[in-house]
Amino acid sequence: MRLLSLAKVSLATVLAACSGCTHVLPAAYQPAIIRDALPPGRGAVTVCAENNVPYVVVDSATMGQLDDEGARVHEMVHVRQILAYRGGCWPFLYRYRVDSAFKAKVELEAYCVWGRWMIEHNRVPAEIWSHITATMLTQYGTVVRNNCLYEDWNP
């Protein structure tokens, strides 16, 4: 009976009563995905909404292209990271901005999932890996030594 009554409480009600408690979101939570024009070189970005849940903005210029889908795969990793992070979206974003090691760690994870997805869609693994290592070095100041494309394929 208690479970039944809990099930009647909407997710919005739970979140309103528990600011920052994004861990109550179901694992199958699907963020809003919005199309908008992003600056050149940005395929997608994950953003925090006012109610502390993430949503994804995908560049409208690349709609339907493989890279566009890949960018969504990358951002969905960030969505899962945010939902698993204590405090949810805004605390995650704050740490992302101030903690360069944390930023590099979550980006590498997102790029590795993206890279595996790209290989599954017939991209050349060596080129994908080269892109990941170059991006991690130039954007996040990190030298990646272990090729994650061949590790923990289904972690």
Ligand SMILES: [Zn+2]
């Ligand atoms: Zn990222």
